[in-house]
Amino acid sequence: MAKITRRTLLGACSGSLLLSISPTAWARAAAQMVAVRIWPATAYTRMTLESDSALQYKQFTLANPNRLVVDIQGASLNSVLQTLPQKVLPLDPYIASVRVGQFNADTIRVVLDLKTGVNPQVFTLRPVADFKHRLVVDLYPSTSVALAQEQNDPLMALLQDYSRGKVNSDGTTQASAQVQTPPVRTTPPTTTTPTISTPTPTRPNRRPIIVLDPGHGGEDPGAIGPSGLREKDVVLAIARETKKRLDAMGFQTHMTRNEDVFIPLGVRVAKARSLKADVFVSIHADAFTNPSARGTGVYALSPKGATSAAARFLAQTQNDADLIGGVRYSADKNVNNTLFDLTQTATINDSLKLGRGVLTELGKLNKLHKGHVDQANFAVLRAPDIPSILVETAFLSNPTEEKMLASSRFRQQAAGAIASGVQSYLATAVLARR
Ligand SMILES: [Zn+2]
Structure with missing residues (x-):
């Protein structure tokens, strides 16, 4: 006989039939x-x-x-x-x-x-x-508690908006995506030849704002090493160390999470946008089916396609964070993305520069997975107007690198390298007018 679920029974059967089902049958169902x-x-x-x-x-x-x-x-x-x-x-x-x-x-x-x-x-x-x-x-x-907390931290408001379906996957909110154009970037076009004199963009007189994004959290542990080390804990520790260094360099640094909590990818990007960040750095630890895979990697957004199979695999697994952590609404809303296309091209060029700066510093600590900044369509890198990179500090699935990621020495060195890379990028970057 075909399996009958309780719901089909309830929907299709009369009360007298229901009464004939024994308590053990209910228990089994x-x-x-x-x-x-x-x-x-x-x-x-x-x-x-x-x-x-x-x-x-x-x-x-x-x-x-x-x-x-x-x-x-x-x-x-x-x-x-x-x-x-x-x-x-x-x-x-x-x-x-x-x-x-x-x-x-x-x-x-x-x-x-x-x-x-x-x-x-x-x-x-x-x-x-x-x-x-x-x-x-x-x-x-x-609401009353949230209002008070929002004053210090827009995360609360964004999470509430997200749970109501008002935050898009690229971190824009529904209202802003329809009516606002993104902030004007002052980066000169890369096609400009050196012989043509362009007006020197003026640097705003303000401290650059950096948002650090420790990956995963809460229900989503991220990768888990052979001895049980969790990615969400490692990357939070490295991000905290990185913040200390960036603050000491005189930057204004924020974190998308500073506790063991699951934050949807769109909300992380939305927080960076609402803070008007100049730089966004997502911090992760890699994992692969083959435990011998090792090395540090830095990634930038590619809205079209991944530059390597490894980058494509990684983007897929990282974008699954929302499914694993669990979000109520589909993160993909219909946004008029063409509005952002021009800005995004300039942003990706800046992300690649930022990535190269950070990769150079990290290359002094560990073997690099690739010699260049890789590109793929990571959801967390989709802010159209903020240079954004994703750093894979090392492979948690590799027993040797897991030991390294567990050590406070490597965590501090990695934090120092990320901070130095960001600093060298900001030394030459032209910040957007906000
Ligand atoms: Zn990760």
Whole structure:
């Protein structure tokens, strides 16, 4: 007999037939939780319930005290789900405690006792990579709290906009993409011959703004080394070291994340744009199926196609971050990209210059994967008006390089090299008027 799911039974059968199904049959049909996780962060806290089949849910909030209730239908209260209350950490900014119980024969009730009012986003994700079906509960601060935090950090506002589908994959927001032209870059055209005198572009009298982007985070660990070292931790440590050095050089440096939190790729770019960054550096550690692959690499955007098969493979795996980390909306909105084409060509030329500066410095530390800056269509490099590069510091999948990435010595050296490369680029770059 063909498999009959509970839903088809409910849709097609009469009540009398339903009554004839034994409790064991129901139990067999119930979804089983295979993992539960909570990722607390100041930006937002995420609770993930991972199950072997898709979950149906309903949610509502209660005040005095603040609670979020999620009812999950067709799931059974197994030992995995029972561990959920222990996953709450005291430092969690939003969740005080979690209770789980069998609400009725067919429904599990999860109650989150909250420390503050929240704006919850609940959604499901289909299986991807090593993840099975996921029910995701993201707790953003409620509007009043968010407003206060936005003053210091636009990330909060961007995350909220993103969760409402208002941030595009190139970091533009829906409103700005329609009506605004990108800032005018003052870089002279590269075709200009030296004999023609062009007006010398004036350098704005301001500190250059640099945005560092530690890859992955939260639900998305990135690559995992043979001994268990996680890319998201390595790159956060290197980015923090890099920030220290750039700040000491007199630049204004920001990070897309400074904690273990998943930030969608479009939001990272949007943050750089809202900060009016002059330089964007995404920091990663590479992985490949062959453990002998090694070396440092630097990448710039190629909107058309990858310059090598390795770059294409890498761009595909990095762009999967949104699927792995889990975003509610498709990141690809219909943007009028032709608006940005001219600016983007100049930006890519600058990205290549920036990349060469950083690659030269990194080449003093480690073997280079390629002798030049590679190009591919990385989602995180798509800001049309900010020179952007992606640095693969070393191969986490290579046991020797994993040891290197684990050492504070290499992390500091890599940070020093990235900072020096950025500095030498900025010494000759003409900044956009903002
Ligand atoms: Zn990565």
